[in-house]
Amino acid sequence: MTGNQTVPIGIAAALRELIDAVDRRAPQLEWACEPRVAKIAAALRVEAARRLEALAGIDLAADRQDSDLVDAVMTDDGGPAPIDLPARGPLG
Numbered sequence: 347m348t349g350n351q352t353v354p355i356g357i358a359a360a361l362r363e364l365i366d367a368v369d370r371r372a373p374q375l376e377w378a379c380e381p382r383v384a385k386i387a388a389a390l391r392v393e394a395a396r397r398l399e400a401l402a403g404i405d406l407a408a409d410r411q412d413s414d415l416v417d418a419v420m421t422d423d424g425g426p427a428p429i430d431l432p433a434r435g436p437l438g
Contacts, residue, residue, distance in 0.1 A: 358398060368388070
């Protein structure tokens with residue numbers, strides 16, 4: 347990715363959350379597979395940190411504006427803008 351691309355803010359937050367979760371992980375010594383789980387968790391942390399570093403040069407905040415625009419467009423039904431009609435009395 348180049349520096350002029352944007353990435354959803356949620357991706358960077360998810361990568362940080364993943365790294366934090368792996369850092370908080372307590373070894374489960376009673377599990378026979380713990381060495382394998384620990385090795386996979388460490389590799390996952392390294393890959394998440396690598397991807398987060400790769401995103402560092404990308405403008406993460408710009409995506410917020412794009413999301414706001416998408417939300418605005420998605421609420422448009424494609425028809426003409428509504429017009430204000432005069433209020434009618436009880437008989438029409």
